[in-house]
Amino acid sequence: MNFTLTEDQQMIKDAAENFGIKVLLPNASALDTGTQGAKSLFFDNLKKLAALGFMGLNVQSEYGGTDVGPIGFSLAITELARACASTAVTVSVTNMVAEVIQSVASQEQKQKYLPLICSGEYPAAGFCLTEPNAGSDPSAMRTRAVLENGHYMLNGSKTYITSAEFAGVFVVWAVTDPDAPKGKGISCFLVERDTPGVTVGPAEHKMGQHGSPTNPVYFDDCRIPTNALMGQLNKGLQIALGELAGGRIGIGSLALGIGQAAIEYATNYIKERKQFGQSLSEFQGLQWMLADSTTELEAARLLLMQAASTKAAGGQFSAQASMAKLFASEAANRACYTGLQLLGGNGYVKEYPLERLTRDARITTIYEGTSEIQRLIIARNLLR
CATH class of the missing domain: 2.40.110.10 (Butyryl-CoA Dehydrogenase, subunit A, domain 2)
Incomplete structure (x- = not known):
């Protein structure tokens, strides 16, 4: 299996990472706390993301989409979620709506609505x-x-x-x-x-x-x-159930991004923090906590790439998407709790991002199908 990204996939990943670092991350806390002007800021960011092509990632170019496919979609959502899960979930759901329109709508409906979504004239879709x-x-x-x-x-x-x-x-x-x-x-x-x-x-x-x-x-x-x-x-x-499978790739990718952000922040924190006369990163127990979380997140990434690749190839990906969403969302929650624990008391304080990341991660095991529903889908596929 070739894990090398195509030029378009790498480009969309880099663009999402850059936008996340420069635009989303500095304002993630303000959006979370709902400070004055937060809604306008969120609206403006959605417009900017549409201008960059993020609202039609798997939509054909003739309708105004970027057409980078399911893998590019997964990569983009992960990078956006590393910076701001609130923005990433809106991008994910809007893309899901665009995909269902592209899949089953009439030609007239596609020509009318897809350009409005992809261009950002409609900031989001429900x-x-x-x-x-x-x-x-x-x-x-x-x-x-x-x-x-x-x-x-x-x-x-x-x-x-x-x-x-x-x-x-x-x-x-x-x-x-x-x-x-x-x-x-x-x-x-x-x-x-x-x-x-x-x-x-x-x-x-x-x-x-x-x-x-x-x-x-x-x-x-x-x-x-x-x-x-x-x-x-x-x-x-049948339309809803089919599109939810693709949406689960999006939510799994979002969860992965949150988990990565938690472990990256915690890793940098324990490198700088000292106790008992040495850096926290020198304690083997804490090293193992990082190793376990990082391994789980990498496994989640591979499951997501498998589901996205199968979807891109036109294969049956529903069970794979459920496995990826189940594992990624639960791994992300564990990663956030690990990161919070590594920060000690500071992890529980709003001044540090682990508190927000932990809250943001919790819903990923619930929406787009709970973990329990994912297990039912996987089991039924095995027993069919």
């Missing part, structure tokens, strides 16, 4: 699947789309929608055939943010990733045209 009573089991959703007089009337609510208040368009799943077997009568729609009847609720107060707002989205007699339907009628759940 993936509206989860509901208050339909999280790990999206087939239990209650949002309805009823065909009336040549239009669909959309009613219901979605929850935990990443950066919904910045989104220009939502991909929304709704029940279109309530009499069909569970999960069989769900369809997928493209709904613009300014459509009458669409309301974005206040951002949730979260443990981490404060910079990226997470909002409920409400649909109250939202009237959408029939050409808002994306893909086949009543075949929408």
Whole structure:
């Protein structure tokens, strides 16, 4: 297996790293604490990232995308997350929405929406699947789309929608055939943010990733045209499940970036910190903690590259993506706790980044499918 990056992959990795170091990292703490002007700063950064091509990483150039493929996408998300997880998750989800549009939308829909997302005219895009009573089991959703007089009337609510208040368009799943077997009568729609009847609720107060707002989205007699339907009628759940597999590569990559940031900071810290008359880095026990975390993160990177490579080659990558997301997210959480422990009391203080990184990492074992759901997917694949 050849692990050498292509010229385009190396270029996008370097561009993400440079942007992260120069633009995101200096403001990561401000976004986390929500200081005055934080939302404007976040908005501006999304616009800058779009200008650099980060909002259409796996979108074809004819629609305004960068077209660097799944590996380039994974590399970019990792580097952005090393600097600011809040920004990285918005980039990841927006790319996921762009990919689902590219995969199943009509040519007219692609030509209309993909350039708006890739260019940053829409600063973000929303993936509206989860509901208050339909999280790990999206087939239990209650949002309805009823065909009336040549239009669909959309009613219901979605929850935990990443950066919904910045989104220009939502991909929304709704029940279109309530009499069909569970999960069989769900369809997928493209709904613009300014459509009458669409309301974005206040951002949730979260443990981490404060910079990226997470909002409920409400649909109250939202009237959408029939050409808002994306893909086949009543075949929408399959679209969601397929795209979530690709999204798991993104979240696994994000987790990897957070874990790397934690261990890199802790490594530099123990080199400079002295106790008992010597550098902390000279204590074998601490060296082993670093060695174990670094090895786990490298294993996570290889799992992510395998899943991304398989996706790029057109292979079945769902189980690989679940393995990568499961391992990377849990390894990142362990790496953050290791890093925090290496800083001692300072790791628990907001002045140092380990406190933020640890909070930011925690959600990676939950969103885009919990660790428990990933284990179910992997086991079912083995037993099939």
